[in-house]
Amino acid sequence: MPIVYSFGTSCLSPIDNSTVFLIGGRTWIANTNSYLNTSSVYKFNSKTSQWTTPTINNFNSNFTSRSEIQAVIDNNGKIFIFGGDNFVDPTTTPIFNYYKDMNILDITTMTWSTQTQSQSVLPDFAYTATLLPNGLIVYIGGASGSITGIISNNMSQIQVFDTNFYTWSTKVMYIIDIIYDNNYTKFFCKYMFLFSLLVVLQ
Known part of the structure; x- marks a missing residue:
């Protein structure tokens, strides 16, 4: 059965460099409006071109069909996925649920936290x-949602999650003023942005 898929995320296993994990996203039956509330994690073996649905311990049921997310994976095989939204129904209020949780999948043990x-x-x-x-x-950019609406996040505030200690911090990107061709312009300087990232690296 053909499936329409969107707004998910994927990452390549550093353990075998051949397994791709497809995580979250919204699925529909092709050429219909039938929304599917299906599994949120799939494995693709690039050597055999086979898809499977892995068995995951302690899976967070609230994560099912989580979308508009971006996963990262470390060298130890831990996948980190923050937040996301979940399409509910166009006839309900709210249409989406929004989340601020950090979900972690350890692919070496297939355990979710x-x-x-x-x-x-x-x-x-x-x-x-x-x-x-x-x-x-x-984490840069993005938006925050609630029952009252959606607010774009301040691009000058860079959110940082430490995977060593599971803590959050905020790095501020500064605004500078320049004069160019006699026109006074205020903008986010790319050099200050790079400086902010260097601060993060320290």
Whole structure:
């Protein structure tokens, strides 16, 4: 049966460099409006071109069909997925549920764990996530959602998750003023952005 898939995330296993994990996302039956609330984790073996649905211990049922997320995976085989949203129904209020939890899948044991975050500044969905060599995940952009609406996150605030200690911190990207061709312009300087990332790396 052909399936339409969108808004999920994927990552390649560093253990065997051949298994791809497809995580979250929304699925529909092709050419219909039938929404499927199916499994949220699939494995693809790139050597045999076979898809399987893995058995996961302690899976968080609230994560089913989580979408607009970005996963990162460390060298030990731990996948980190923060937040996301979940399409409910176009006739309900709210249409989406929004989350601020950190979900972790250890692919060496296929064990799932979830940490609930309380920081209001954290993005819920549609962010970018980058894992740095020192174990820090840098989250930039995104938006926060609630029953009252959606708010874009402040691009000058970079949220950082430490995978070593499971703690959050915020790095601020500064605004500078320049004069160019006699036109006064205020903008986010790319050099200050790079400086902020260097601070994160320390």
